[in-house]
Amino acid sequence: MQSFIENETTYEVIPFTWPKGYKADGVYVGLRKNPETKDMGWLYSKVPAQAAGTYTTNQFQAAPTKLTKQTINHEHLLQAIVMNTANANSVTGQQGMVDALEMQSLAADKLGLENNLVGVASTGIIGEPLPMDLIKKGVDKLELLDNDYVTEAILTTDKHTKTISIQIDIDGKVVTITGFCKGSGMIHPKMATMLGFVVTDAKIADGALQEMLSQQVDATFNQITVDGDTSTNDMVVTMANGLAENEPIANDDSVNAQKFSTAYNAVLSQLAQDIAADGEGSTKLVEVNVEHAATHADAQKVAKAIVGSNLVKAAIFGEDANWGRIIAAIGQTSAQVDIDHTSVWLNDLPLVIDSHSADFDEVEMKASLADKKITILVDLNVGNEAGQAWGCDLTYNYVRINATYRS
């Protein structure tokens, strides 16, 4: 267990646990090839939970993403989400929506819930009809348990599950926030990301959950990129069932709101970084911090341009301090720059000072580039705003995985 203090908030990162009132399960039904994995799962709250979501901006939005958005927008309540991997039910025409609705119905019936309290999430290959016989078999097998199998049941080419549980104290009540997600490829979220779920037992004031999610997604999931491709299925869904029995938390400046918001942000930020670190084929997590930008938007744009550059990514894979590519990536953006006074550090070693090579020690720099996490700091020297983004290196394995994805 680790304690963190941020913005004067203390929070504990604890081993994976479901917040009060949540049950879940995951099973294998044959959607994936490997029977040692899980490929269907669900998540259930004993009581209807406040719900909020952000969704892909890809115009070919998949049926389950569309349906979950409609379902959440109905009354901003959810009590369960049923999920599958290996088939995204995307670009599947009218049949896709029929199948998503049936998947929702199957889960709702088994749980004795109204359809409009059940979200649906699918990920995997695009353009093939959802095998409904397997989906039906999956819902039949799913139970209401305490295991974390659902966090595995949404993975595709991900190397491992991505989960985090955090506890905070709100007026003497223990509040737990648990998040999990899948990432890997086609990761370049715009206003949303790949599948991400954050559930809490906190009691949240009406409307505040969507506000917090939307604000925080912009600075976390929307600031990661693996390959510049935005999926048709991206969504982040969050549920808050109130069973921690704290006083309702608003999205305001109160101490409790700040405390919750800090912990909530830590969950989103950690999941986003996990996705970047486990980008398809990646060997390194790349974090870019931009300082002294004219605007926050400029800082975010520059940070994302650097983590998004294939050339920067390939150089980092090769552990080559090719800073000209970082400078070129900065210059490609519309952000205000000071072309004579831009500076760049790599893992705290000066790389470029005032737009000139910092005359670094190649051996020391090369050794630093062997790290699993590479941090790039950019000083734009034009203002006081900062921004951040995360990505990964571009490797032979990225090419291998994506040259043969359907085989």
Next chain:
Amino acid sequence: MQSFIENETTYEVIPFTWPKGYKADGVYVGLRKNPETKDMGWLYSKVPAQAAGTYTTNQFQAAPTKLTKQTINHEHLLQAIVMNTANANSVTGQQGMVDALEMQSLAADKLGLENNLVGVASTGIIGEPLPMDLIKKGVDKLELLDNDYVTEAILTTDKHTKTISIQIDIDGKVVTITGFCKGSGMIHPKMATMLGFVVTDAKIADGALQEMLSQQVDATFNQITVDGDTSTNDMVVTMANGLAENEPIANDDSVNAQKFSTAYNAVLSQLAQDIAADGEGSTKLVEVNVEHAATHADAQKVAKAIVGSNLVKAAIFGEDANWGRIIAAIGQTSAQVDIDHTSVWLNDLPLVIDSHSADFDEVEMKASLADKKITILVDLNVGNEAGQAWGCDLTYNYVRINATYRS
């Protein structure tokens, strides 16, 4: 020799030749590692030629690019261009401009020209000072000859030179247009591209050359991408010395203007495709044609999004007809789409019809994907505009080349 008829214009593609009045040369001075190559060169016209250019929009525009732009803008005349590879003289601070000016001066002095008739072009690594001793040695060695060595003296990771010569007949006068360029990596031109040079002996009316170049660059060089990275040194420079002694050609609807413009476009288009086909590590040229778009800009945007998608590029390398990635790339753009009636063909085989899998024969499709040129046709079904873009596949070699570029 091959004859082409396009827009009722006949033009001949002829073996490489310099148009009337042009001389050139290329030498090896030690900028590149391999002494069997050329690394400096120049191009000279016996008389001052009308000149036009387009330049990178990267904010860190390199000194030689800046200087050549200033030089051309002075009187829209050039008589020579001196070039080097292996060092881009980019992000080299004030010294960079001092060095570019000296390189210009050295060439002008040797040729007995005013400085402001001499352009300068550099390409190669960013951030290292230009080795002026070698540049001086190069200018000393260069002569006024008829060889094509200069077309080799601008290559970096390019596998081969990219050249084309076309002849047309304008009112009984033979007009020659010769172009050459370098491409390979950091290719994602915005308003310009990597180094490209197009010289002709045509006589062009005042102002018409820049108009034609700017219009045609948008539909050719600006529609290619290798890796989404825009270089600091991109430029296309064109010279027309009038020695063919035709009546001056305006940029209008006259027969001669159409004839010249068609041939000129064939030069630019061929060079742009050569760059895409020889993208770093590439094994295939990818051409995307978009039809029935709402606007030309939409069509261009969709075409470029598809050739720019890492996932599409990796699938093409793997010869995998993963059409979901093409659909996802289309949906990522802001172009107007009909999400239920989008169709895609690959090398004339139907892949997606009305947003559903075309139920294609996987064996036949796989065989077609073995071709060296992959043509993707997209029907957006929303209007009457068309667009085009070119790119290449994403391969292990792209990663290898860019993981080790500086070594």
